[in-house]
Amino acid sequence: MSKGLGKQFGSLMPDNFDDSILIDKKDRIKNLLISEITPNKGQPRKEFDQDLIKELSASIKQYGILQPLIVTPEGEKYIIIAGERRYRAAALAGLEYLPALVRSSEELERLEIGLIENVQRVDLSPLDQAQSIARLNEQFNIDYKEVAKRLGKAHTSILNTVRLLQLTDEAKEALRNKTISEGHAKALLAVKDDPELLNAILAKVIRGNLSVRRTESLLKQTTTEQKVKKSKKTNVDYKETLKPLTKIFGTKVAIANKSRGKGMITISFQNKNELEKIIKQLAKCK
DSSP states (O other), X not given: OOEEOOHHHHTTSOTTOOGGGOSSTTOOOEXXXXXXXXXXXXXXXXXXXXXXXXXXXXXXXXXXXOSOEEEEEETTEEEEEEOHHHHHHHHHHTOSEEEEEEOOXXXXXXXXXXXXXXXXXTTOOHHHHHHHHHHHHHHHOOOHHHHHHXXXXXXXXXXXXXXXXXXXXXXXXXXXXXXXXXXXXHHHGGGTTOHHHHHHHHHHXXXXXXXXXHHHHXXXXXXXXXXXHXXXXXXHHTXXXXXXXXXXXXXXXXXXXXXXXXXXXXXOOSSHHHHHHHHXXXXXXX
């Protein structure tokens, strides 16, 4: 049977707790038996990264669950509206109880409508829009295609807006302060996987007061230079590895690295005879 949590548990709530899921600031979190909780069959996400679940489980064992699940009653069970990853990780950690905010379908609908109306506000900043759209997806299990449909926007437009949350803190601050435009921000996402490079280009954009088009050109030039440097470095790194291959095939052999440990080996040939020799050598490797 569920029971309320005292002040001690409430003190564990993080400072950045998303209070948009509260109906009233005095809302109390309930402590529910994990056996009373069940996943939502309508959850758009069907697969969960087990390695990430294990990492979260280890964190839960050490610190507990700081962000409550959002559930709605259904018969004798509570259906998860948001927090299935936490639920799975907690089960793996062997927890008996989970913190949850219990919401009726009417309350959830009211919160959902409020968020949708918030996204549709003309004066809402791009980042605030992105956060509201992400909440609709994460807290109400509404996939981005459905969000786009409800907002009357293109699916790609919704995805591009949400991607703004992947910017560095420095870029977000510049966008929030209107030092750069949404166009600049979306262009910078091309290098989101390299935060240091993103911030370096951001500084150049601000310092040179560059237009979006010039920013895109700068990004294209910079990423091309990065690829050339990486390619040269790769050839140096694999120099010793390439020596025996060059000897076997009697021609130039190159290795190009790609992301996630993938790559490509290129064997050059100048004419048909060289190609036939290469094919014969490869056939011997069977």
